[in-house]
Amino acid sequence: MAAQQPRPSATKRAFDEETPLAREIADLTRRRQQLAADALPMPKSTRIFTVANQKGGVGKTTTTVNLAAALARAGARVLVIDLDPQGNASTALGVEHRSETVSVYDVIINDVPVAEAIQKSPEFAALYCVPATIHLAGAEIELVSLVAREQRLRRALDTFLDESPEPFHFVFIDCPPSLGLLTINAFVAAREVLIPIQCEYYALEGLSQLLKNIELIEKHLNPTLSVSTILLTMYDGRTNLANQVAQDVRDHFPSEVLNAVIPRSVRISEAPSYGQTVISYDTNSPGSISYLEAAAEIARRGAPA
Template identity: 80%
Template sequence: MKHPGEDQQAGSTGSSVDNSTPLAREISDLTRRRQVIAAERLPKPDSTRVITISNQKGGVGKTTTAVNLAAALARQGARVLVIDLDPQGNASTALGVEHRAETSSVYDVIINDLPMVDVVQKSPEFGALYCVPATIHLAGAEIELVSLVAREQRLRRALDLHIKEMADPYDYVFIDCPPSLGLLTINAFVAAREVLIPIQCEYYALEGLSQLLKNIELIEKHLNPELVVSTILLTMYDSRTNLANQVAQDVRDHFPKQVLDTLIPRSVRVSEAPSYGQSVISYDLNSAGSLSYLEAAAEIARRGVPRTGDTQ
């Protein structure tokens, strides 16, 4: 069933569009955003951008962000790899790749030195979207890593070698972290050049963030001098609440250069998509959540790799 005025909005340019109701204005805005996205061709990075997505708070949208940004960029023609470093394996599920216990996974890469090329799977989502899955074995990796040589460097060495051996390297690698600061997360920070922090627009959103930033600073100082917090993405935004608007403004005040203009709204479609083994980009391309992730991905692509001093 079509909404009133939908036929007008789809092909019109302004004066004939009925924006007299909130629903009509919303439909008009979504149509305009779709047209902008459809017309844009995103620049590709000169070399692979490795981005760890992390926040020590659970439930802020880390995995959702990793999967949907990856899918959005792959849909635009980029070659993208998602490394699932969370023992729950939710990113693997959302990308529709096999991750049963017997599957070769990121656990075999960091514990058993299996070459990463042997565990990479192609996601059915898009032609150039790939995933290194996580299995239940990863739950014990924290303990096993303690006794291994160069325990903080194992993911980086495997990833760097994999990219070096590729004829057509990835444009982006996203690493999805567990919600804790253990050896798995440290491996993710050491492997990356950039950190993306999702922050939900809810009460206590900034709680624990200062500790996360201190930890990242320690990693930068002692293990990975290239690491920068390049991007902050505001998630679970509800424009109807004063709290969400206040949190968004507080985060922008604290991190004016890192925060993306795009806000990720609370969305039923975004929540539903993983249960179908899909990103929201393929599950419902025209939903508000999908458009928001497409816009956030475009911002990340346009911003490029931060130069020294850009994130200060």
């Protein structure tokens, strides 16, 4: 009787080219190599994005900090302005934002120069943040009585960029999930709007209203504003729903939607609890690679004409 051949080990089977795990590893390796091979073009003038969606829980802050970190990793000088009173972007970038910290509140309300509020993030050498503190929660009320209340962030930011000894390539403004004076300040300060949309039911809910609001701001307050970028987040390719939502969004916005999509990822969710972005927390994870790809696509597309 012939001796029974030993069965291949679980490890060997896992890395057999026919297994889903092996295909995923091979795909991630290919994507990493492609990202490493290409140098990103840097814009000739600063590109200023407001990352906005009136619907909560769409990955707005996560998208802000990870795109910023991905571009900084690629060699860009990047500034994140945390305009959300929760201060989650400040936490994720590892910068100080206790109540006594000089913050974006002081910039908007007290005319403190941006240069006095800016902090360097420990994430990357060329990544900076203007943090948010708890004081920002009352800024909506205080802004009402101020002169040029919708223009205050733009004036401060433009002055800072004009006077900065080294140019910034990208600025990302993380705003609250509501249309108040803080969000209006963000729209007026920006030139481009980036909208994260989650690949889930009701994904497009409220989007038409957001676009109408952007149109009003473009008409009355900031004629240079445009929706340049839409990023699909929380994507799970195993579900029909995610694929259908992604197709619906691409059908509605064929030129604005990035090819890169951000998957649902435990690593992306874990990173902020360590005061990090997923780019530095787990560089080789699928979530990190997806944000690196999205950042590269934004850089290559360039600003809208």
